[in-house]
Amino acid sequence: xxxxxxxxxxxxxxxxxxxxxxxxAGFSAYKNVIVWGTGSSGQTAYSLLGDRIDxxxxxxxxxxxxxxxxxxxxxYLRGLGSETIVIIASxxxxxxxxxxxxSAPRVAITTLNDVLTERMPRNSELERLRVDMLVYYxxxxxxxxxxxxxxxxxxxxxxxxxxASGNSLWRRALLIPARxxxxxxxxFFSIExxxxxxAGAGLQFVxxxxxxxxDNAKLGEFCRIYQNVTIGSDRRGRVPELGNHVTMWxxxxxxxxxxxxxxxxxxxxxxxxxxxxVSDVSLAGTPARPVGARKPAVKRKTKLSK
Numbered sequence: 001x002x003x004x005x006x007x008x009x010x011x012x013x014x015x016x017x018x019x020x021x022x023x024x025a026g027f028s029a030y031k032n033v034i035v036w037g038t039g040s041s042g043q044t045a046y047s048l049l050g051d052r053i054d055x056x057x058x059x060x061x062x063x064x065x066x067x068x069x070x071x072x073x074x075x076y077l078r079g080l081g082s083e084t085i086v087i088i089a090s091x092x093x094x095x096x097x098x099x100x101x102x103s104a105p106r107v108a109i110t111t112l113n114d115v116l117t118e119r120m121p122r123n124s125e126l127e128r129l130r131v132d133m134l135v136y137y138x139x140x141x142x143x144x145x146x147x148x149x150x151x152x153x154x155x156x157x158x159x160x161x162x163x164a165s166g167n168s169l170w171r172r173a174l175l176i177p178a179r180x181x182x183x184x185x186x187x188f189f190s191i192e193x194x195x196x197x198x199a200g201a202g203l204q205f206v207x208x209x210x211x212x213x214x215d216n217a218k219l220g221e222f223c224r225i226y227q228n229v230t231i232g233s234d235r236r237g238r239v240p241e242l243g244n245h246v247t248m249w250x251x252x253x254x255x256x257x258x259x260x261x262x263x264x265x266x267x268x269x270x271x272x273x274x275x276x277x278v279s280d281v282s283l284a285g286t287p288a289r290p291v292g293a294r295k296p297a298v299k300r301k302t303k304l305s306k
Contacts, residue, residue: 023115024052030085030108034077036096037089037112038066040138045089045112047137057086077104087112091224091247094263094280113202113222113245122201122221125165129158131201135222150189150208156182160195199223200244207250220244220262230255238274267291 027033027049035045038058046053046067055070057077064071077086077100085108088096093111100109116134121127132154138144145151160182163175179195186193189208197213200221205211210228213219217231220243229248233239238257242248246260251269254260258272261279266272270288281290 023048023120024050026115026118027052027085031083032080033085033087035087035089036074036100038071039090041089041091041112043067044134044137045087045115048115048134049087074099074103077107080104081106082108084108085110087115116202117221120201125158125162128199128201128203129155132158132203135202135204150191150205153182153185153189153191153193153205153208154203156185157193157195157197157199164195214239218242220246224248226250226252226268229253234274240272243279 032054033049033052034055034057035042035049035053036057037045038056038061042056042058043066046069053069055072055076056066057072057074059074061071077084084106086100086104087110089112090096097109097111100107116131120131120134122131133144133151136144136148136151136154138147156178160175160178163171163178165171182193182195189205191205191208191211193211193213194215196215197217197219199219200223202222203219204222204224206224207227211225212229213225213231214233216233216239218239218241219231222245223242224247226247226249228251230253231240231242231248232253232255234256236256240254240256240258240260242254242260243262243264245263247265248254249266249268249270252266252272253270254266254272256274258274258276259278260266260272260276260283263280264278265282266288267282267284269286270284271286272283272288276283276288278290283289284291
């Protein structure tokens, strides 16, 4: 078994090395690379960029060091110039982006999701799965599996869709056990995720249990789904559409033909119906209504090399 594990380990190390090199190349135009966020997303950024990161910034982190790097308060960014880029690795990236635009206007801004979007291919289901796995990454792959075993639902979902996309005999033969595996996986974690759902890269089930997603639902990239979320149809058969970076908090419901555009957040236990067509807002209540329309963030060009 040891001899069999060695090639797989080497392949994993080679892929990780290539991924790091590919992503790091995009920051060659910057002298300073700073990560805003010390949580799991910030540590994912560190795992991808390593020593290319100069330091972290966080409003609430109480220690002076993280992973051997200094941790500063946001005021550290004041006065920094265009040779600095900040990678926002936080769910509050829209608010952080607005703060940086006002307080450190010369600093370039990007997000961890944008880094993954720009530097990693997402044309096939297996490529999207790689992005999914990086979103789940938390202090090493072993810890990621132990603390977020629901990642296996993403794996079986992507594999089934990859197999179902072709008509070859071997794909059809493998699809049968793969679907059985996926069905058992969904039942175990109480996540109803049909393989007919169209989901973009970076899908994350933050917690598992009581999650139901309609067969014909469409989810954009980097959607975050918490526990007890329902995305279903109404009596007319209309199904919700979720844009990119949409967050469905615990107990929230989206039914009918509602359209939740990019950067929308649906508050806990809120109900979105078919009359909703919004983007870049927070929704709350039953029926859900906008409670905090955000100001459009200043979008600045960065020097990330293509």
